[in-house]
Amino acid sequence: MTTNIEPLPAAAADAVEPARRPPAAGAPKRPTRKRESRGTLAFSRSAKVRAAVKHAILIVAALVMIYPLLWMVASSLRPNDVIFREPGVLLKTFEAGNYSAGWNALTNPFGHYLLNSAIVVLGTIIGNLVSCSMAAYAFARLNFWGKKWFFGAMLLTIMLPFHVVIVPQYILFSQIGWVNTFWPLIVPKLLATDAFFVFLMVQFIRGVPKELDEAARIDGAGHPRIFLRVILPLMTPALATTTIFTFIWTWNDFFSQLIYLTSPDMFTVPVALRAFVDAQSSTSWGSMFAMSVVSLLPVFIAFLIGQKFLVKGIATTGIK
C-alpha cells in the first residue's frame, strides 16, 4: 500500500485552527465576550470622553515605558559630554563616531561577538526544534510505560531553578574540555532540556485532530512518518513560537555564557558588553550605548517579525 498522505490540505488547514486559538489561560471554556455588546452606549458623549481620557493615560504610560530606550538610541548618536546634560530625545547633531569607536573597542571587532552569538543561537534553535518536537510527539500521541511519571517529571523541570544543576554541569563540561567552546550552550538543547517548549508543542499537537493520524496509519504510515509528514507540517506555528523565543532568550542569556566563555575570542554579545562595561571608565557611555543598541537590534527585529507568535505563546503557556 502506498502511503500517500499528501491530499490533506483542506483538513490540514482546519487542523491548525483549534490549536491556534489560545486555550486561554486556565479558565474554563465559556462563551467569549462579545466586544460590541455594549455598543449602544459606545457613541454617547460620556463614553467618548472616557475613551479619550483612557487613550491619554495609555499614551503617557507607553511613552514612559519606551522613553529610556528612545533616549539610549538618541544618546548613542551624541558626543559623551552631551549625554550627561541632554535628557531629551531629539537630535541636534548626529554623531556616528560612537558606533565605530564601540565596534573596535574590544580585542575583536564587535562583529566577531555578533557572529559568536549567532552561532550559539542557531545551534540552540536547531536543538530545541528537533529534540523538543520529538519528545512532544511521544507525550501527545503515544501511549507508553510510565508516561504519567515522565510527563510529570518534564513539567517539574520547567520550574527547576537552574542553579541546582549549574555547578555539576560546569564540572562535567570542564572535565571534557568544553569550557570556552559553544558546546555547553548547545548540547543541552539538543537533549530537550528546555522543557518549556516540549510542553508548548504537546499543547499544540493535542489540538490537531487525531483522525489525521488515523488516516495516515490506515495508509500504512508508521510513527516516524506520521510525525514527519502529518504532525510536523501542521505544527509550524508552534515551531515558529519556539524559534522566536529560543532566539530571544539565548541572545539575552548571560549567566551560562558568562561562566562557560572566558576567552575573549569566544565571547558572545552579552559577555562582550559586560567586558566593555568593565574595561571602560564611565566617560565612554556613547560607545557603550552604541553597542548596546546594536545588541538589542536583533531582538527588536525578532519581536517585530514574530509578535503574533510571541503573544500566542505567552497566552497559551504562560512563559515569560
Add this chain to the structure above:
Amino acid sequence: MSALSELGKLKKGAAGGKRDNKAAFIFLLPWLIGLATITIGPMLMSLYLSFTDYNLIQDPNWIGLNNFVRMVHDARLLNSLRVTFTYVLIGVPLQLALALLIAMVLDRGLRGLPFYRSVFYLPSLLGTSVAVAILWKQMFGTTGLVNQLLAMVGIQGPGWISDPSTALGSIILLHVWTFGSPMIIFLAGLRQIPTMYYEAADVDGASKAKQFFKITLPLLSPIIFFNLVLQIIGAFQSFTQAFIVSGGNGGPSDSTMFFTLYLYQKGFGEFDMGYASAMAWVLLVIIGAFTAINFYAAKFWVFYDD
C-alpha cells in the same frame, strides 16, 4: 493552559489503550538522555557536593553539614537572602499589580489595542539583557537620565545606584518595567470572562469597584495565582541586572548582592563549589517552599468556576 494545571490533572489518570513503548522511547531518547545527564545526574551530584569541600582542583572531602552551618554564620549570605526577599516580595506584587491594571484598561474593546500591547510588551523581552542593564546603570547614576529629568523640575536627585538605600530600588524598578508578559496572560484571562456578568451587575446597579471585586477578581484569580507562582520562581533567580548594575560585586555595601550573585561569586569566582552547591539547594528549598505556600494559600482565595 499552564504547566501548573497540567500537574494537577495528572492524578486523573491516562486513557488506556495500546502501548507503543518502542516508538515512544525512540522519540523520547534525546529528552531522556538530557533528563539523566543534564538534569537529574547533576542534581544528585550537586546534592552530594553540598556536603563536601570541593574546589575543582582537589578531590571532594565529605564535611557533613559544615557548609550549611557555615551559611548560618555567613553575614554576607544572610544579607543576600534579605536583599533577594526584598526584591521578590516588593518587585513581584508591584509588577503584577501594574500588569493587571494596564490589562484592564486595555481590555474593553479599545482602539489601537495591538499597538499598546506591543509597546507594553517590548520591555519584558529586552529587560533581562545586558544592554538594558547598562542603560539602567547610566539612568540611575549621579548624572544619569533620571537626575537630569529631576533637575528640570528643580530636584537634586541622589546617586541612585551608588547609594545603598536606593540601589536595590532601581533594580526593582527594572523588574516592574517588565510587566508586559504577565499583562498578556491577564489579557487572555480577562477575555474569558463573559460580558453578561457585567451586564447583569450594571442592571443591578453595582458600582465599577464592586464589579471589579465581585466579578473580575474572583474569575481572574486562577490566572493571578498562575502569574504569581511563575513570577516568584523567576524573580528568585534574577541575576543579570544586579550583576551589571553593580559591576559584578553586588555593591554598594552589598545592597544589591542577590543570592544568585553571591552563589556565582562563591562557585565561579572562588571555585568554592561545595559551598555554592549547598547554596543552590537552599535556593531550591526556598523556591519550593514559596511555591508550596502559594498552592496552600490558593485554597483560600483562588476561585475555580467549574
